[in-house]
Amino acid sequence: MQLSASLLILAMSTALAGSIKVTSLVFPTETSTSYVEVTPLKDLALSAFTLCMRVATELQGKREVILFAYRTQTIDELNVWRELDGRLSFYLAGEGVIFRTPELGPMETHLCVTWDSQSGASAIFVDGRKSLTKIYKKNHRIRSGGKIILGQDPDHFVGKFEPKQSFVGEMYDINMWDSVLSQSEIQDLLSRKQVQLGNVIDWNSANIRSHGQVQLVSLEV
Ligand code: CA
Ligand code: CA
Helix, strand or coil: CHHHHHHHHHHHHHHHHHCCEEEEEEECCCCCCCEEEEECCCCCCECEEEEEEEEECCCCCCCCEEEEEEECCCCEEEEEEECCCCCEEEECCCCEEEECCCCCCCCCEEEEEEEECCCCEEEEEECCEECCCEECCCCCCECCCCEEEECCCCCECCECCCHHHCCCEEEEEEEEECCCCCHHHHHHHHCCCCCCCCCCECHHHCEEEEECCCEEEEEEC
16 A cells, blocks of 8 residues: 555656646737737748647637737738638738638647748648648748747737737747658657757747736646
């Protein structure tokens, strides 16, 4: 009896030692003022990327929801959206590419977007499952000099936010790489087997500045 109790404690402390703390962003209400600015580890002069996050939202119905924005002085260089009809999309300086995927909802979804300039191959991963590949913006290059904004879609350099496009819900584990990760690497990220974090945004050490009503919550995961 005593032995099984101590084994149990050992097992529990191992589990605790294996858990990590991550900062989660909670956007409680629809605003034009709540947002988070993320300073990347390197310039977003990119010819390929993988962008991942864990996200949950109770927003329903016909409403655009911004999931990630990177804007330079002149243009939205990279925006990720939930569209009016619930499809997921991303836009590189102009026309976007839209995917039919399982919809985001109130329970946490692990979402990744991948794009490679050389082939134009782009895809969306929802909880480790890959969409079909679409060919989009072959030979395009994402330009440096912009700002990464979470929670709002800037239509000026940092500003002109519209409440009806704002993000309401929770997001964290926002990591970005300057390359396309494989499907098995994305599945390892989903299950937290992957320790290598983003080389453009590393959420565990990311420099973030929150504005408005965004709450930073420490989660044990
Ligand atoms: Ca807008
Ligand atoms: Ca915009």
